Amino acid sequence: MKISVFGLGYVGAVSAGCFCKLGHEVIGVDVLEVKRQKIAAGESPVIEPEIDELIATAHKQGQLTATDDVAAAILGSDVSLVCVGTPSRRDGSLNLDYVQRVCEQIGAALKDHKGYHVVTIRSTMLPGAAEDVAIPALERASGGRVGKDFGFCVNPEFLREGSAVKDFFGPPKTVIGTRDTRSGELVAKLYADIDAPLFITEIPVAAAIKYADNMFHAMKVVFGNEVGTFCRSLGIDSHKVMDIVCADTKLNISPVYLKPGFAFGGSCLPKDLRAVLDRARRSAISLPMLSSLLPSNELHVRRFVDEIVGRGKKKVGVLGLAFKAGTDDLRESPIVTVVEALIGKGYDLQIFDRNVALAAMVGANKQYIMDEIPHISSLLRDDINQVIDDSEIVVIANSDPGFRDALLARGHDKIVFDLVRLFSPEQPAGCDYNGICW
């Protein structure tokens, strides 16, 4: 395929060299003469392991050229990859001036393109930037419509400087965001020889994935360092600890605990966090990220109460009171906090939780229920259908498998807050279906 690459920095130069290696023809475009001269001399404009050789070979074989003639590059290619910088402004906001400018230039050139050219943004842009900046600039300048006169994709780059070529040929995934399958399929063809999971999705989802990835990486570094700081203060080798923590691919390095839903709770996580933070305080150690976890968690609880209050309905049915399905443990269940807040505000509440109801009669938690939350135990009902029928708002607070059928049968005219995303992708027909973190 014929590809034009706009911006010959780290991402552009590596993409150019690597796509040539995959057999494509590449025209590099950069506003800086020095970068174009480098390519014209068969040299890499950036320093990266393995890239010099790829660019030298591509140049020798006539697969790679460089120009500042945008029209020539667009008319001579099927796909353009936008790899210009998106730096931070002083206030932290994203500077999209280069993206806007290059899209205007590409748009102007598209007027004369006879075929279906796909503009693909590889630069990192916040969700919404494609729709607010890139697409309008392309449509304004070309006079055409995206999806009709030209294609458009967002294709975030996951390479790491220092191992960029290796990462290009062995990426963790290929993500293509698009509105039209034709564009998505064309860009996917570029990666036909790359062995990696391919995800073709909506444009904002693709954009958000890049940020979720980088926030996750940043969080992991900080987490590792805070655990390390804590261990060091206790004379423990943090690498021994983290080696074994990382060897756990069931609960630790896994999708578990990563799906947005609701606040954590239960008898361990809040208690253990408090113990670590207290110990750190006594050793005069500051652990800002770990210290932020409980306040962040509490914020979800408050936000949820505000969401319910904002609906202006007073009859609320809560399905699930324990912090997760299959247990009767109510200690530090965040939904208990929600229920207590709503009781305080005079709400008409009914609760269904088969495990808690049983525990209230005979289980080990009977004492806790009687002593700590007698005001809540009086709201427990044993008929889930009645709870749904009597409520204007239904809260699904844990993933008890019985909740699904009952709501599908009776949840139609209800406002439903699903804290565990029990219904995905289908939902009870006609209900007003909501999440808190999704």
Ligand SMILES: NC(=O)c1ccc[n+]([C@@H]2O[C@H](COP(=O)([O-])OP(=O)(O)OC[C@H]3O[C@@H](n4cnc5c(N)ncnc54)[C@H](O)[C@@H]3O)[C@@H](O)[C@H]2O)c1
């Ligand atoms: N560097 C990385 O490791 C990395 C990894 C993934 C994603 N990204 C993202 O990719 C994008 C590019 O990053 P980078 O590090 O390669 O940037 P960079 O600053 O190294 O290179 C950008 C290039 O774009 C050129 N340019 C600017 N305006 C242009 C125009 N109108 N026409 C042609 N060229 C133009 C600049 O002269 C420069 O050479 C950024 O959004 C970045 O966040 C970077």
